[in-house]
Amino acid sequence: MSTKEIDIHSALKHHFGFSKFKGLQESVIKSVVAREDVFVIMPTGGGKSLCYQLPALITEGTAIIVSPLIALMKNQVDAIRGISDHDGVAHVLNSSLNKTEVKQVKEDIVNGVTKLLYVAPESLTKEEHVEFLRSVTISFMAVDEAHCISEWGHDFRPEYRNLRHIIKRIGDNIPIIGLTATATPKVQEDILKSLDIQDATTFKASFNRPNLYYEIRPKTKTVDADIIRFVKKNDGKSGIVYCLSRKRVEELSQVLQVNGVKAVPYHAGLDPKTRVKHQDMFLMEDCDVVVATIAFGMGIDKPDVRFVIHHDIPKSIESYYQETGRAGRDGGEGHCLAYYAYKDIEKLEKFMSGKPVAEQEIGHALLQEVVAFAETSVSRRKFILHYFGEEFDNATGEGGDMDDNVRYPKKQNEAKSDVVIVLDTVKKTNEKYKSKDLVQVLFGETNALISSHKTDAQPFFGIGKHQSKRYWMALIRQVLVAGFLKKDIETYGVLRIPDEGHEYLKSPKSFMMAEDHVFDEGTDDGIIT
Numbered sequence: 001m002s003t004k005e006i007d008i009h010s011a012l013k014h015h016f017g018f019s020k021f022k023g024l025q026e027s028v029i030k031s032v033v034a035r036e037d038v039f040v041i042m043p044t045g046g047g048k049s050l051c052y053q054l055p056a057l058i059t060e061g062t063a064i065i066v067s068p069l070i071a072l073m074k075n076q077v078d079a080i081r082g083i084s085d086h087d088g089v090a091h092v093l094n095s096s097l098n099k100t101e102v103k104q105v106k107e108d109i110v111n112g113v114t115k116l117l118y119v120a121p122e123s124l125t126k127e128e129h130v131e132f133l134r135s136v137t138i139s140f141m142a143v144d145e146a147h148c149i150s151e152w153g154h155d156f157r158p159e160y161r162n163l164r165h166i167i168k169r170i171g172d173n174i175p176i177i178g179l180t181a182t183a184t185p186k187v188q189e190d191i192l193k194s195l196d197i198q199d200a201t202t203f204k205a206s207f208n209r210p211n212l213y214y215e216i217r218p219k220t221k222t223v224d225a226d227i228i229r230f231v232k233k234n235d236g237k238s239g240i241v242y243c244l245s246r247k248r249v250e251e252l253s254q255v256l257q258v259n260g261v262k263a264v265p266y267h268a269g270l271d272p273k274t275r276v277k278h279q280d281m282f283l284m285e286d287c288d289v290v291v292a293t294i295a296f297g298m299g300i301d302k303p304d305v306r307f308v309i310h311h312d313i314p315k316s317i318e319s320y321y322q323e324t325g326r327a328g329r330d331g332g333e334g335h336c337l338a339y340y341a342y343k344d345i346e347k348l349e350k351f352m353s354g355k356p357v358a359e360q361e362i363g364h365a366l367l368q369e370v371v372a373f374a375e376t377s378v379s380r381r382k383f384i385l386h387y388f389g390e391e392f393d394n395a396t397g398e399g400g401d402m403d404d405n406v407r408y409p410k411k412q413n414e415a416k417s418d419v420v421i422v423l424d425t426v427k428k429t430n431e432k433y434k435s436k437d438l439v440q441v442l443f444g445e446t447n448a449l450i451s452s453h454k455t456d457a458q459p460f461f462g463i464g465k466h467q468s469k470r471y472w473m474a475l476i477r478q479v480l481v482a483g484f485l486k487k488d489i490e491t492y493g494v495l496r497i498p499d500e501g502h503e504y505l506k507s508p509k510s511f512m513m514a515e516d517h518v519f520d521e522g523t524d525d526g527i528i529t
């Protein structure tokens, strides 16, 4: 064992009282201590904070921790102060401090007392702060919730964009540590580029949650009754039911109460007192179920949530993963049930229509993934992990049988010749269409784009008339999931054929396609406000 290894183990015990590192923590910490740029991708609860807290405590100088949420910063500062002899060990620098407080913070930094300085990105733009930080020893910069840097993340913050520039001004050789819990390959690429740490040592923990059971049901008019039945069957267990609208939250919690379920509503429209009361009731087990909008959940650490129900499908796989991730934190049972109707997707699309075009395109692409996920016949777990850039083998992987598609496989039909038609058409049209346009080409319908390319005059135009448009959409989604087609991200979803697709065209193999489900019925109630 080298001296450093001994150091970090005893520091873990000394400062945090833990006897073992969790997951990748040890390797991450070694890299940070060695002053490398580091990129950490770990699911929520994975133990990211320790990856910078421990090195900050044992290295020379002050570590700057950039974090987007004041509440989270305060929690962390309190926690660190709790394990130290000196309150000055951790500080927050933000606009809520008065002059005297700012002076105290700076004094503690100059005197080498402060090991962790939490800042919101907007505070870092203040010239006087930058000037000050240039003059002191900075051990490293940790950028927490680094996905905020990417428009492809679920929580884009424009202030994060400037970070690299500011860090450079504070010092040339400051190591950077980016940390996130939601990193699709696209977001990861954005983070590395934006922070200019392309050579960072990357640590990625598995996102697999083997104890969670994933299930999607078609959403019909009887969705409320279905939810009531489910909740009553799980009587006495803790659960969260997510709805998109406040109105729905109110209605559904009442319906549950009328049916004898101890349920409370939670949404941002309730006054703060009621919100705190309902949250506490849930944590203290004075109620079983919280019916909530996504305003509920951040920082809720209840280990024994037994089910998470989505009355409305979320707007991205990341959101779905985060929200379902609140189930089964203790490693016990966690049932994740979502209701899906294509109509809800269309509503979400309409919802985005007022936003800037680029944002809309991204939102649309994220929604397409949700559609693919909801309609897939592939294992839900495999799909989610694939989305996060992780390969999963259901036969050998933990939790391999823990989803509806694996337990109750959908009826499948051979679609080899239709897959060939799809790939061939993408190829013959020189990879220039998105799914919707390609389906029109297959079906023999033209539009301005198709006719501008004169594709409607080609012999293969309408080659897929023997199937419905819905069939082709569903097939394309499945071919994408199988990896024979790829959506080009730069062009927001133009279909391209990767090597695997060309291989397939050369020697087509059996391709079993799940029978289409009725996802088009929907409900009449779903006002999304």
Ligand code: ADP
Residues within 6 Å of the ligand: 018, 019, 020, 021, 022, 025, 042, 043, 044, 045, 046, 047, 048, 049, 050
């Ligand atoms: P994240 O930021 O990745 O969501 P946290 O840093 O909040 O995760 O850590 C999650 C939980 O795990 C916290 O309660 C923390 O105290 C605990 N934890 C972190 N590291 C260890 C460890 N080495 N041993 C035991 N518990 C740990």
